[in-house]
Every structure is written in structure tokens, then in C-alpha cells.
Amino acid sequence: MPLYLDHAATTPLAEPVWEAMRPYLEPGGVHANPASDHEAGAEAARAVDAARAQVAAAIGAQPEEIVFTSGATEANNLALKGSIAFLGGGHVVTTRTEHRAVLDVAQHLATQGSPVSFVDPEPDGTVSADAVIAALRPDTALVSVMWVNNETGAINPVAAIAAACAERGIRFHCDAAQALGRLAIDVREMPVALLSLSAHKCYGPKGIGALFVRRRPRARVAAQLQGGGHEQGMRSGTLATHQIVGFGVAANVAAAQQAADEAHARTLATRLRAGLAALPGLLVNGDPARCVPHIVNVAFDGLHGEALRAATAELAVASGSACSAAHAESSYVLRALGRTDRQAAAALRISTGRGTRAEDIDRALEVIRSAVMRLRAMAA
Incomplete structure (x- = not known):
């Protein structure tokens, strides 16, 4: 079994989540339609x-502001398509490094006249607020x-x-699929109108997510x-009662353990980065000080x-987004950061988890170090 270091793609189901879901799955359990x-x-x-x-509590929202979806992809579709449909069209601003669940929707909206x-x-992978503001139009x-x-x-x-958009009366949506459980989220402190969430990124079940839809001011x-x-x-x-119950427990645990999980991940990242630093030809994608x-x-x-x-097949790591793995091309995110096609194709995304x-x-460092040195010797 490969060593699993792909938690950004999906996390394993946490034990408390599974235990909470069991009564809604097993024979004789609670299986009725909640409607x-x-x-x-x-x-x-x-x-x-x-x-x-x-x-709702995990992000500082009210329960009535949570709309359950099949995942963050559907939540993003509902946020973007639903907003433009309700608003009657309009100009959309997004970034070149968004997940395909936003980029593809934005491109679809463009074909519909928006x-x-x-x-x-920026070279470090972040998007500056000034650049977003500069892209705004009447x-x-x-x-x-x-x-x-x-x-x-x-x-x-x-x-x-979000603050800049609120000042201008522009609706702001945030895909927070990778943020829940990784960063402290409080929608009371940030004027985001819509925010997408995913359960399987925070030790919950696959197939369930949510869209936060702000009530005041109302974001229809x-x-x-x-x-x-x-x-x-x-x-x-x-x-899907069982999935929703699992998401609830996962979100609750993720919020409660966010600081501890972050500290654990930071310790591992320091060890990993130090071990990789001496490898020849290393390119670091992203500024460690501005990354989770x-x-x-x-x-x-x-x-x-x-x-x-x-050469690293005994490690379950990624070369890009799992949702883009079916495409043979190198990472569009890394190319947007200035990497060549060849450099982007020779990338490894290593993402750690609670376990x-x-x-x-x-072990991962040993595998990567051996692979890099062997491949370089073969190419010499």
C-alpha cells in the first residue's frame, strides 16, 4: 500500500464521523426521508x-444560511450560475489559479453572455487584492x-x-473547500456573500458539501x-441524511482541532522542506510563509x-489537482506561476494529514531523494 500523502485531494473518514453515520446506514437504523x-x-x-x-457553527454562520449540496463543485456552480441568473447577468472577475469547478463555470458563463x-x-501563487480591485468594472x-x-x-x-467588494456593492464568492479545518473561518468577520465547503476535505464523507448563503445582507x-x-x-x-450527519461531525471536529491540526502540519512541513532543500534542481512552488x-x-x-x-510510485502524492488528473497536460496553476510545461510536469504535491x-x-524524503538522484544520474 503506497504511503498516503494526498490529503489535499481527499481525507480519510474520521472515526467519530463513521460512528455518527452508522445509525443512518445500517439495517434497522434511521432510514426515512427527512422530508x-x-x-x-x-x-x-x-x-x-x-x-x-x-x-454553520464551524464557520460562524446561522443554520438557515447553510444549503447542502453534493460537494464544493455543485456549491460553486450554484454560487456562480445562481448569482448571475438572479442578478440578470453582469461582469465576472475570478483568477487563473481557481479550481476547475470555478474556472469551467466562469467559462460557461462567458458563452452565455457574461x-x-x-x-x-503573483509569483508566489497568491492573488493580490489590488489586482482583483483593478479588474473591477462598473x-x-x-x-x-x-x-x-x-x-x-x-x-x-x-x-x-471581500471588504473591497462590499464597499462597491459587488457580490463576493469564496471557494473555501481547502480552508475548512485548515484556517479559522468566521463569516461574521468577513463580508463574503457566498462560501463553498466540502466534507471530504476535512475528514468527512465524499458526496456532500454546502454553500453558505448570507442572510444579512441577503445574497439570493x-x-x-x-x-x-x-x-x-x-x-x-x-x-442524504447519513452524509449530512457525517459532514456535521467532521465540521465540528475540524473547527475544534484546527489549531492543533495546523501546528502538527507545520511541524511536518518544516521537516519535509528541510529534507528537500538540498536536492539539485529543486523549485519550490509557493511561498511557505503564505501557504497552509x-x-x-x-x-x-x-x-x-x-x-x-x-520512480515515486510507492508514495500516494499528486502532480496537480485530482480533478484535473484525467487530462494529460501539466498543471495550469503552476504554468500561471511562470513554470514551464516541463517544470510543471515534474512537480509533486505532498499533502499531509492528522495521521x-x-x-x-x-520515508517520503528517502523515496524522493533516491528517485531524483537516480533520474539525474541516468540523464547525465
Whole structure:
């Protein structure tokens, strides 16, 4: 079994999450539809309400501001498409380093008549607030900037961007899939209108996420799924009680352990970066001082990407976003940072988790060091 160091792609299900979900999965458990008008349905509905409150508390929101979706991808679609539909069109501003779940939606909106501006990142992978502000126009209706980049771990100044948008009466959306459990989130302190979340990035189940939709001032979105009027009319479909319950517990634990998880990740990152520093041709993607510590992204100049991945096959690490792995091209995020196609292809994203140990880092360093030196000797 490869050593798992790909927590930015997905995290394992935490034990408390699994235990909370079991009564809603096992035979004889609570399996009623939470929308059903009987006591069994009411019991399921109470579980959904409790989980909604947990997710809301994890980000400083009110329960009624949480709309459950199938994941952050759907939440992003609802935020962008739903906003432009409700607002009747308008200019959209986003960045070149967003997840495909935002970039592809923005490109779709452009085909529907909404002009889109793509802001370039700084060399360290972050997007400056000034650059976003400079892209605003009189007809700008929506700005979407991710909080934490899923490939480099770069932390964007979303509080400053949100404040600038609020001052101008422009709606701001933030993809926070990589931020929940990694950074302290409090929507009461940041005027974000819409914020996307994902359970499987914080030790919850796959297939469930949420969109925070601010009540005051109200951020209305047009539903993108019709058929029953669930989730306050914003997202129709029978609620998956077991997944929602799991998300609630995962969000609760993630918020409670955020500081401890960050400290653990920082210790591991320091060990990892120190071990990688002496390797020839090392390129560090992102400024460690402006990145979340659980993601370390490096490239090796002059090496062939496929050869590097084959030589490190005993490690479960990534070369880019898991959602873009089906495409043969190198990382568009790293190319936006100025890396060549060859450099971007020879990148490794190493992302640690709660269960990662110091000895795991040492093993990973041994594998990477051996692979790099062997490949360089073969190329000499």
C-alpha cells in the first residue's frame, strides 16, 4: 500500500464521523426521508437540522444560511450560475489559479453572455487584492476568489477582497473547500456573500458539501436544480441524511482541532522542506510563509514528469489537482506561476494529514531523494 500523502485531494473518514453515520446506514437504523410527514421522517429531519447547525457553527454562520449540496463543485456552480441568473447577468472577475469547478463555470458563463476577467497570480501563487480591485468594472456583478489554492496551498487575501467588494456593492464568492479545518473561518468577520465547503476535505464523507448563503445582507441565488423546492428552494433533491450527519461531525471536529491540526502540519512541513532543500534542481512552488502548512508543492527542473512519478510510485502524492488528473497536460496553476510545461510536469504535491507521522515524512524524503538522484544520474 503506497504511503498516503494526498490529503489535499481527499481525507480519510474520521472515526467519530463513521460512528455518527452508522445509525443512518445500517439495517434497522434511521432510514426515512427527512422530508416525509411522519415521525420516522421527523427523526431524520432532526438529525439534518443538528448537522446543519454544526456546519454553520464551524464557520460562524446561522443554520438557515447553510444549503447542502453534493460537494464544493455543485456549491460553486450554484454560487456562480445562481448569482448571475438572479442578478440578470453582469461582469465576472475570478483568477487563473481557481479550481476547475470555478474556472469551467466562469467559462460557461462567458458563452452565455457574461464577460469574465481572469486575474493573474503573483509569483508566489497568491492573488493580490489590488489586482482583483483593478479588474473591477462598473458592470461587475460577481467576484470569485478561492481562499486556499488546492495545488500550492497559497492563501489568498480574501478578507481584503471581500471588504473591497462590499464597499462597491459587488457580490463576493469564496471557494473555501481547502480552508475548512485548515484556517479559522468566521463569516461574521468577513463580508463574503457566498462560501463553498466540502466534507471530504476535512475528514468527512465524499458526496456532500454546502454553500453558505448570507442572510444579512441577503445574497439570493437562482436554483440550478428544480424538483421539490428542498433547501429553501435553492437546491432540490432528497437530502442524504447519513452524509449530512457525517459532514456535521467532521465540521465540528475540524473547527475544534484546527489549531492543533495546523501546528502538527507545520511541524511536518518544516521537516519535509528541510529534507528537500538540498536536492539539485529543486523549485519550490509557493511561498511557505503564505501557504497552509499541510500542502508542500515542489518541482525538479530538468526531470521528466512521468519518470518522476514512476520512480515515486510507492508514495500516494499528486502532480496537480485530482480533478484535473484525467487530462494529460501539466498543471495550469503552476504554468500561471511562470513554470514551464516541463517544470510543471515534474512537480509533486505532498499533502499531509492528522495521521501523518514524522517517520512517514522521513520515508517520503528517502523515496524522493533516491528517485531524483537516480533520474539525474541516468540523464547525465
